[in-house]
Amino acid sequence: MKKRVLTVTAAAALTLALGCGAFAQDLDTENPIKIGYVGALSGDTALWGQAGLNGMELTAKQINEEGGILGREVQIIGLDGKGAPDDSVTAYKKLVEEEGVCAVVGTNFSSCNIAIAAVADELEVPVIATAASNDQVTVDSDGNLHPYSFRLCFIDSYMGYLAGTYAYDELGLKTCAVIEDITDSYSTSVGDYMVQTFTDLGGELVASEEAQNGDNDFRAQLTKIAAAQPDVVFIPWNYENVCLIAQQARELGITSVFFGADGWDTTELIDLSNGALEGCYYVSRPGFNLPDAAAYGEVYQKEYNVALESECLYGNDGVQWIKQAIEAAGSDDPKAIRDQLEATDSFDGLLGHMSVDPETHNPSRDAAIFEVKDNEVQYVGIYDPESK
């Protein structure tokens, strides 16, 4: 707090010293660049929605301190989509029609983004999904590209492919089991791709179980998995459930390796799992392990007094990517931004380096493997099966 006061005082002094204030004159606040955010700001997934919005606001603040985009102030407008497709579409429309945003970041749910994608094509304002990893977010089920939809995260099939390959090739595991959330598209599609890759390589699927969002007791399913004695259990869930599943599995005597995807990527994984995830792996993009992200995390912690979530990094990267596109285009016209987003061949954010495939609008970026070891999440390294 003291530090902030000091900065403010210093800034005020500087402004005074420069007469009418260099910042104020440079930064055009009359005509701001508006960037929208749609996320679940209420309900049981509000944690990530709020984190994404906070991340964007912090980044916007930093950008404004450095002179804004094209000399104009950046404004973030966040609206609640409740994590539901219908509400998210309404929120997106409101941002575009009533607030006049030039681009929208969000959401972190595939179902919301699939619904938004069709609307975005009509209203012609680009939307950048954060963690919506379903293949249909940018390309519809008939294979047609949604020209105004982009994303920052991996797609389900790629994560499943990486996990399956790593488990079979690198860890040398031969039999697998999977437990999926039948009500969640992320869980079912990542899980299916994991198993498919693993069995295509020669592995064997010995147990396939399903549960539902909202379940807390997985022991009935895990008892069956325990009886099948797999080498690896794929758990493509979000981390809270991963921790429950892992603990209950260990209690039932399952000693297999557990393997997951980016739903595991949180700073709380260790605290919630009580050691049940020791020796387990997950695949995700680099993030928390990068020095830039760590530095950002410290600022974030100070600003909001809550721990950094990966959604904050997505929020930051969304804003920075739009900034890069606006600067390249020289205007905040949504269509120009879209063209620049599509043409992105290099963008460096807090989640590492990425480029965009204009055919699918999917980012191509490094994938990283993480291992839970000695009660902490350790970065194993970049993994690319193609390069071998």
Added chain:
Amino acid sequence: MKILIQQIITGISIGSVYALIASGYALVYSLLDFSNWAHGEVCMLGAYVCFMATTVNNMPYWLSCVLGIGGAAVISFLNEKIAYRKIRNNGSPNMFLMIAAMGLSTTYQNLANVIWGSKFKQLPKIFSVGTINFDGIYIGTTDMLCLGLSAVALVILLLIINKSKFGLHVRAVACSSRTAGLLGVKIDRVIAVVFMLAGALAGLAGIMYGMKYNIYPTMGNVGLKAFIASVIGGLGSVPGAIAGAVLLGLIETVVSGYISSGLRDLISFCLLILILLVRPSGLFGVDVQEKA
């Protein structure tokens, strides 16, 4: 065989938590003929009170649990005092109580979201050993504790209702609140105490839930399962609710263990409808024709 025994143990352990919540539904239903849908949220709030006491205020664990149970009882009492009593006095139909309960449930869920956030919290485990291995069959220590506590709490509840003078009043009001009132039973007081009892049971259930799983704002949704259990057992019957809860726990685990985990809820709901068709007032239900 081992797998079957393991599944049955799991089923009973799941059912024991349902039983605590389901008996609260049954208690309230027996007096007021309405399903108190805010009951699951009382359970959630009790768990949060315990969590706050033990982790934030560093109180001893047993005291935190007592506070959690007491807190849930108070909240349940306040629901009755502030909302339900007024609706009853308005002379509104019973279904308005249910709608009010749904409103309260939404309110509490979102209140918890605003106060504590949607992050999952954990209550500390009491035992250092997670499970005991009986020749390949694993029994969780927390499960055993919960089962024991549930059994004790439910026996005490049944004793209160069947043996004490207060219990007599409760049964009198359940039978006919008007007649009971004429005979000098203070109806509002009986109802208030019953709400506190139900709340205390819900608080205990919430704390157990927090020990076994996690605490989060929507954890009260488990109340739905408990409600189904109390319908299976027959609404308004406490022993029925307990039996229904254990039965539902067993059905769920056996279905996911032997038929399909994806279709678990589908099959248990179909079974529920089937039970209702064969015995329209639940397994232990009484006099539904008149109560409805």
Added chain:
Amino acid sequence: MLNSFQEGVLIICCVNMIAVLGMSVLTGFTRLFSFGNAGFMSIGAYAAAICSVEYHMPFVVSILIGAAAAGAVSYVLGSLTIRLRGDYFLISCLGFGECVRVLFNYTKNITGGANGYSNIPYKTTGIVAVICTVLAFIIAWNFIHSRYGQALSAIRENELAAAANGINVVRYKKMSFVFSAIYAGWAGGLYAHYLRFITPTLFNLGKSSELVITTVLGGLGSLTGSVLGTIIVQILPEIFRSMSEYRMLFYGIAVVLMILLRPDGLYGYREFSLKRLIARITNPGKSKTAKEQK
């Protein structure tokens, strides 16, 4: 004209209104609560969407098939459960709604499962939605003022007396149940062709509860009350959208306060009568005094 945001809100409001009108006919006249109407909505939505996408049927035909499918399923379910009383009927409907959701998640090959069903053509424009709602209102209005509606009113007021007078109580109850399901299916079909993408979670228990709450807030047995209730429940949260986390909190508190302070809903069901409804529409002040006198 309306921009796409306003049009979207209007369409969602209209779609919900159709479902609530159906619910109003069921709950207002039989006092049966259905927590499964989101299930019927999803049946209507999926049936209509599949007809449009797989079989390229015209929009109107798809919607009709969706509504009919929901009606058919409700007829079967109603035949089994309509005799159950109060909470038992409620829980069987609730169970049914959850079953439908699980089933649509499970049948990945037909419905896309949790991935959802996408690429549904955009047909439900604002005008279509408004026309449908007006039509739904007129049909419901005529239904409850027909011979059937009078029989239903008689059942609501005194079931035993109605049965003694030769009214087939079970048949009439079932009829209003099917009526509400057809409306839900109709709404679901329109919804699918507005959102262009449906997933089973759109039609969860929360959706069913929302429909019930709206019906009760509007006043049981009052169609105009249902209309008003829907407008309030749909539009109010829209105004507070930027208040995010407090939005649903206020919604919950508002429901409780409403029940406490205006126990009869916006329009009470006890006062329901054709005369007063007309009086209420033509001269709101007068009907109020009539109510007070009572």
